[in-house]
Amino acid sequence: MHWFKTTSGRKGVPYPSVSRIVMLRDKLQRNWFLIGIVVVISLAKAYPKLGVKGGPLHPEITVKYIAVSLIFFNSGLSLKTDELTSALKQVRLHFFIQTFTLCFIPCLVWLFLKVLSFTEINEWLLKGLQVVGCMPPPVSSAVILTKSVGGNEAAAIFNSAFGSFLGIVVTPVLLLIFMGSSTAVPFLNIFVTLFMTVVMPIIIGQIVRRFIKEWLERRKPPFGTIGSCTLLLIIYTTFCDTFSNEALEMDKFSLISIAFIVLILQMTFLSLIFFITTIKRLNFAPADTVACLFCASHKSLTLGIPMLKIIYHGTDFLSLLSIPLLIYHPTQILLGGLLVPTVKSWMTNAKKSATTAVPDKVQESI
Template sequence: MGLLARIRKEWFIIGIVLVIFWAKLQPSIGVKGGPLKPEVTVAYIAVSLIFFNSGLSLKTEELTSALLHVRLHLFVQSFTLIFFPLAVWLLLRVLALTAIDQWLLKGLQTVSCMPPPVSSAVILTKAVGGNEAAAIFNSAFGSFLLGSSSSVPFSSIFTQLFMTVVVPLILGQVCRGFLREFLERRKPPFGAVSSAVLLMIIYTTFCDTFSNPNIELDPTSLLLVVLIIFSIQISFMLLTFAFSTRSGSRFSPADTVAIVFCSTHKSLTLGIPMLKIVFEGYEHLSLISVPLLIYHPAQILLGSVLVPTIRSWMTSRQKPIQAFSVHN
């Protein structure tokens, strides 16, 4: 395979490296309040584009089927909002015996209680070719469920989710109705569009990370927290993968992809406002926020790097299924 062909194939991974490098060099461009205005371009325009893109690319019957996939939804929500916090709580009981800053550990516990984000899990699921419709439902539902039961103003959560998820998704479906033949004939690169949007999200996320003064901690504590976060993510991704692919699980490979990403990703968009409300007045709020500020870019980075591997696995698993279907 020639160099250009390799670059075309691995453009997304190369893009991740480049945007992180650029964020390190010029964090002021993509930071909140900077020229790129991520609080608008990412929080609203980019997320809306993701779900409009999903609405345009997904068949209506796929969305309907995903909505009725109750077992998958129960698995994701139970893992995210029950098992995840409990498992981290048990882990922190052990880590409390170490020299790691206790406020950082409280921050880790807070991260574990967050719902999945409404963007990254969906984009990564789509990039792999997983059950995108199920990812959309679980990401939005998790944020709505936890947000409505927390101290964060319910109306603001509902409005943002409605305007950036529901409306673009419906508009995409409406447009698909008019453009169905064109879309099926030309097959636009929906996945590439979502991946490009994800690169923008990665860039602005790392701009915030590199420019955030709260990250300036004791190097040892910071390194340990980073290692713990990556360990948690990898362990839980493997755990959800093992559970959803075990004999008798009745989850398809596409379902497994959605489960892995939705069950292990945590929302920064909802998390930061919740932290500011729940821990208002705490002098250690900045320390409590650090694990979430690390977890968010870490999950995007790890998920993005694993996209080719998971896609290869899913493709290999789907071939026997398709062959069996044709044979029968």
């Protein structure tokens, strides 16, 4: 790094231009996955023949089976099950998070879509919103945001992991209930495929982890990077199918409308969660509220895209169904990041008021 020289010969502040370059590099590194999504979709638009079904990449094999299995083997290998034991006893908190994200949100989205069905928004993009509603919480982003605020990290880890396992069974059932059985693959075959490409790789990953646990903790492999790169491949092949099909159209009005609706939905979910979990009768601690805010409102892209690839395999409108989830993922991260200072300040004040309230009650009793 280049520095200004002071009159005493000591190093001063860095050149502004160099600082800007470093800041830009850091931002690119932090947001490389979001940039990657834009890049792979652009590549799919420019040259869809490479990743189209039956093309050189053969996504019907390499993506549907190998890439999806790799993602969940990676998840099983990286999941620290011993960290979940401390949060097992908070049953009431877990029940709220899982019920809100896998019951309340799908029902609320379904009611909302009944109103939106009278608009001119693309019907498959609207169905994609229902798909988002049926997804389980993510493993990474909810935990990271909860930790950054100082919330109940153990509860966030437990609910993210448990929600992902639960979603393997619950999400296909919810899609069947809310969207009907209009898929190209029977649901019995879907569950078999999900078990072989999702459940089994996670179990195998956990078994392998037991034997190489010390090596993993010492070397710390980049599990997140491996999973994200594999996910980018899945997104790329999905959109290759879209852009190779000239019959599909994505109008700007529908895309902008969906992006706006996603933002409104997330703000609504966050407001409802905060309002409910701060009711005194429920007796949730401020740290529990933080875990609920991020776990119950966030949806998993890592689990969602591979599951959509399996459940709606062969459907011409697969990419349109995927778009709301692709919008929801960066929105929840950006919105969560913006809320971190506010939520952190609220939690600090809430803890202070709780500690001052205890001596007051003791004094009143005396």
